[in-house]
Amino acid sequence: MKKAIQLIKKHATFLKGMFILIVSVLVVAQLLSIFKTLSLSKFQNILDNVSWWQFAIILLVGLIAIIPMLGYDFTLKKMANLEYPNRYIFEASWIINTINNLAGFGGLVSIGLRNEFFGKGAKDKRIIGALTKILVFVLSGLSIYSLFFFVLIQFFSLSDYVKQYWIWLLGAGLYFPIVFLFARRKKEGLLSGLSVKNRWRLTATSFFEWTGMIVTFSLIGYFLKSPIPLSDAIPLFIAATVIGIVSMIPGGLGSFDVMMILGFSSLGLPRETVVLWLLLYRIAYYFLPFLLGALLFSKHLFTKLDEKYNGIPLQLVIEIFHKLIVGLLYFSGMIMILVATIPEAFTTNKWLEHLNPFRLHIIAQFPSILLGFSLLIMGRGIAARVKRAYWPTIILLVVTIFYAFLTDFSLLTVFYFVLLLLLVIVAKRELYREQLVYSWETMTVDGIIYGILTILYLIIGFYNLPSFSNHFGHHYHHPLKPGSFLLFPSEKAWLSGFIAIMIVIAFLSLFTRYLRGFKKKVGEPLNKEVANHILTTYGGNIDSELIFLRDKEMYIYYEETEPTVFLQFRTINNKCVVMGNPSGKKEDFTAALKAFIFDCDALGYLPVFYEVSEKTVLTMHEFGYDFIKMGEEALVDLHSFSLAGKKQRGARALMNRLTKEGYTFEVVQPPFTNQVITELRAISDSWLEGRKEKGFSLGFFDEPYLQRNPIALVKNQAGEIVSFANIIPTYTKESATIDLMRHHKEKAPSGSMDFLFIHLFDYLKEDGIHYFNLGMAPLSNVGKYRSSFIQERIAAFVYEFGSELYSFQGLREYKSKYASLWNPRYTLYSRDSWILYVMIALLIIDNQKTDETLTE
Template identity: 55%
Template sequence: MKRVMQWFKERTSYFKTIFIFSVIIIILRELLSISKTISFSQLGIIFQDIPFWKIMLMLVIGLIAVLPMIGYDVILNNILQQKPKKLFLFESSWMINTINNIAGFGGLISIGLRSEFYGKEKDGKKVVQALSKILLFLMSGLSIYSFIAFLLVIFGHTNEYIQQYWIWLIGGGLYFPIVLLVSLLRKDEYIGDIDRPTRAGLIFTSFLEWTGVLSSFLLIGLLMGVKIDLLQVVPLFIAASVIGIVSMVPGELGSFDLLMIIGLSAIGISREVVVAWILLYRLFYYIIPFLIGALFFMKNLSHTLNKRYSYIPRELSTAFAHKCVVFLMYFSGIMVVLSATIPEAFIELTWLKQLNPLSFRIITQLPAILLGFLLLITGRGIAARVKRAYLPTIGLIVITLVYTFVKDFSWGVSFFLGLLLVIIVFSKRQLYREQLVYSWEMVTIDGAIFLALTILYIVIGVYNLPTFPHHKHRFISFFLFPSEKIWFSGLLGILLVTLFSYLFIRYLEGKRYKLGHSLDENRVLTLLTSYGGNTDSQLIFLKDKDMYIYQNSDQEDTVLLQFKTLNNKCIVMGDPSGKKEDFSEAIEQFINEADRWGYLPVFYEVSEEIVMFLHEFGYDFIKMGEEAHVDLPNFTLSGKKMKSERAVMNRFTKEGYLFEVLQPPFSTELMTELKQVSDDWLGSRKEKGFSLGFFSEEYLQRAQIAVAKDQEGAIIAFANIMPTYTKEEGTIDLMRYSKKAPSGVMDYLFISLFNYMRDEGLTYFNLGMAPLSNVGTSRKSFIQERVAYLVYEFGSRFYSFQGLRDYKEKYAARWVPRYTLYSRESFIAYVMIALLIIDNAPIEKQNKVHGVRRILRNRYQR
């Protein structure tokens, strides 16, 4: 025997799993059985005849009737000497009791569920002892009512049909005194060991439970307008309940219904009224409380699964629910607008009618147009995951639900709206953004839908004009409208929705929080000098970008990101600067904060290390080109390949040109001379900023400037050396020359810089990007890269990409790929257009157009 018990103990988890699945199967089976007994079309007719306030009161009565059963679980936990949280106790008790109402089996299902929920941390024997006491008194309340009903049959004037059930009533009435006597006489731990307060509590709870059951049935009948004779109805109801429980039929289904229909018909209540009465009773006492209990069950089950699997199931389910809500909101809005625009199509085309989840029959034109477009508008807020959209969406669904009850009740519509409401509540976690940034992508999608529906409506209006020759050629019959007045009311609805759309979008946008901060020179300089930077770091001092600084756990600034915002895109320029060990935490924090405020980061010209990290965040990437690196220690002009460059250097040296590196601070006279060279180089073109430095005295004063001077000592070309805050890499920013400079001056300046930086101990010189080098040229390239190539091919007018590659090739020892990464929520075409717009924005417009890194670090004319 011990071996058998040990075998069962080792497999307890398996038996629990089998029990839970068995309960689920039983519930599903009984729900199917109940659904067959409930005519939804008949319920619709019933609801149309009952005032809305009475229906709501029936719902409240049904929910209140279930509440007393919570007492069983309070007493059980007192016996087990445990104090669960009140919310958990309420939810689990409601779930157990409503499931038991549906599943039945004489309360055995509830005992198994209570063992699973409350007995996990207790000794199995103690749990069984406590549950046996609960099971013993579960039917004591029905037994008391059975005895009362028996007295009414014996001494009252009940119908002959009801009197025949006296034997069932006396049998049910004897249950309570027998159980009470046994519990008093027995001294064992399973039945007899019950103290007075516990016994009294169980009896009182059971009595209240059956009082709720009986009262809910009687009150629903009274609200229906049925004239109830309590002396007849109460004994019949109790007898039917006893027979149903003795048969252990789930939910007393079948036997209870049959007895009540025959019995109530026998006392003069019409069969149709009795059926409607039972239907409403089952709906408000069984079905709706059970659905609430099912929600509690899913909540508790999901909590258990989430703890076991690191909350991944919750994230997946809420994300799926969010996608479902967005689809249903948009789909419903489109269907409602179409049903108001081409109502005859939903009559002639059966498949179209079946697609429409909100098929109102007597809804007028104006409300239909308003409802459809409002669903689309609120759907945008839900799709954008904005917190502010939650309550307006809930309000819209509730108003629509009330409207269906009042105007045109439909079970299908009510079920759909109820399901939509539940999913919205369930997916609330997905609404985490503080504001809406109405992106180009959103405008494109919403605009296409709104425009298509509006144009269709206007076309139909034109088609219905008396002067339109459709009377002879009615090629689309369902385009015909009932009247111009009805069509005009719909047009008025479209105009109202347009105004509401603007106001709602403004409401979702809020005050428009701006991510990042303006430049704080001291903080940035301290960070760069402490932890290092890269070839892009110095560009922050142009003051045309925002900064985002990450602080570690010690509140120390360790990582810098510089970016500009265009529409909803925060375009980050290059790799982060600072402490490399903190890059991943800094980028993750930046992405999360941007996401919270409705922005989508775009990481432009980043290294492979950043690509691999961001790919885990669901970012797509395209190769933007390759960066040329000159190997300074091994750089030489010897060899056949460098023949022309040697000639250039020899010529400039022979003719007396000088190369010099000037140290800041620079005099006003020098700045004036440099400005003249810069203006000469620019000509009629405008300065462009963000990634390529523009001529700013304050910016140029921060670093060395390399100059080329002619025989008279006049500066004919210059390049500002960019501090990289490392001891390995060197690069330049502005590289400009006057028109009087001889050809080859750029080569002279470059080669002189290579020699200078090699002498300074640097490892390599960064020549900058060769944009779109080997990007999107193959038929097998990513479609994003093909699109990017087309955008730049047709949008950029200033650069010869292949020529730039060829020029840098003669110096470069290696090519390092650079990438652009963007969120999958962005359209690649819009990402590239944003880059192109910023890339060509004149510096005087930088306050209006927030920028991104230009493709070329060095732009020149040869």
């Protein structure tokens, strides 16, 4: 006997597997023989008698029935002193229990899953000990019901067929009393340390779990109008469940079903009804909760993956999700308009019929067109992530759903719009911008869409006219053949649609105005005190002084309460065009750029960084910005510059000639008298010859601006000023430059600006300046080669032919006479911007009249 027991223990796994295999084969064979006797037509008739709302209630009750099972894991939290939040316990418990319902295997699957979720994959003795105690009580609810119905069939008149299962009910019924008494008396071992409170808590959880199963099963029988009384159906259900558990087949699949089909068939219920009953039960209590659990499990895995890869997967999913919603809104709007415009096309053409998710026949004319265009504009608001678009989109989708109900009810249409409504609700947190700034790019896209839809509507209306007359009264028939799917039902319908388009335009204007809000802007007007503080404390660059022209806004970055960096920019359309590199504390540049991008984004603007250095390019490229080369700036090394040598032979001759002719160089310091300013203005006007000045990236004649810094002058023999240039400080000893270079067209000799430059080089060298910046040669070496970026070639084209005042050809050649170093300058722009529109914006800003932007 001992040898036999040892042999069984040694091969226990093999014997268990063979037992499951044999049982499974027998069950499958029995199921196959049963299904051969089923009638599909009868099955279909029974299914047709169950309404959609009954299906919905069954599924809802099946989901609710799972909830009591969550009590096991909340009890585990108390027993093992777990520190997980309740939400995590809820989600993990749903996943574990719904998977275990299908997998079965005596609860072993649930132990492994709970150890993974609550023990983080490690063999936590505390958790494993608590799980073994819980597992013992899982069947206590089934045992209580088994004992109850065993007593019931002994003392009450029930079906003889049900009574034959008394042994299964008795065996299962004895389980709970034995376990409860054993747990109460056992001081050591498996059930030791289990408090009375936890024992009752586990018992109640198990009882309500099995109650949920019984209620779900009984409700399905009620909707199927089963004639079998519950006093017979429930004991048979419990007995079949016990047999399914003993069979050890996952979820009792097969063995339970065979018992129920044979049992209910013997009680007079058609097999087709029994099969449908079991199918609905499996779907409601097992598969639907499992699908929800699978979604939660996917979320759990995705959260871990997202944490591992620093949030990148979540950002990617959110972006895809957002684009999906926008695409669906645009698709819905266009389809609704087209259905109203060419309804026959969606009934006579199969591919269009399949493309149309609405399947609506009555939706046409004004409501459909109005809703369609409204969906398009709300799609734009959602695409721009505007907060104000949320509630109008929700209301619009609800109205569309009701409209579908009232006109031509289609379950597919309603489901489609309900799904879209849910997607918008879920995506609410992605709508963070304060306003819609309608960019030229989006205007172009939307304009093409609106234009095609409107023109299509008008053309179709014209070609739908049955005939038309010329001014001689001759009558002509239209060449299009009747019956084409582009024909309207009538001209009257088309006219009403045309009126609808006029009304739609008004609605679109109102919606767009609403989404735009109060048009908040980034930054603030020039704050001279802050700008001076930053520049004198931390230094600047060759563009910093341009902020005092007052033609740009100012963005100030604060380190705590101390202003350390500023950016100067001008806003046009949705583009905040920043002039040059940031000014101020270099260590804060990255933080300042990040803050500026964030503030622009919140208000719907896209920064464009104009004429920046390579270092800024590297920083902004990490933020996802594209760049193009805009030209090169020329630097003169003042410590090595000399007029000696063959290269400077012409410059030496020029200096000697003008010196002999009595021309002199002088640097004057502010403040300047009115007489000096008047002379300088006369020179500037002569040089301009009536043309308007550039602004933004270059200085213009502005007295407050000129009064800030020294001015280099060239005077003739009579002491008259004939040329001048204002010296621009960088607030460092690294470099200096000039801004306005003006000479009198009549009084200034040829070469006066070279005379000024060469003297200025010596002046700045004596002041300790290392480099003189001659400024940028725009488009220098940009877009010249076949391998150049297409963006750079477009930029070169726009900029080359867009300037009215300055010609860029030959500028590099002129500066090369003195330059010893060339540094590239770039323009950075967001990938949401089109390079063509970026260049147009730069062109407009650079050539905008100074009196249009200048503010005191």
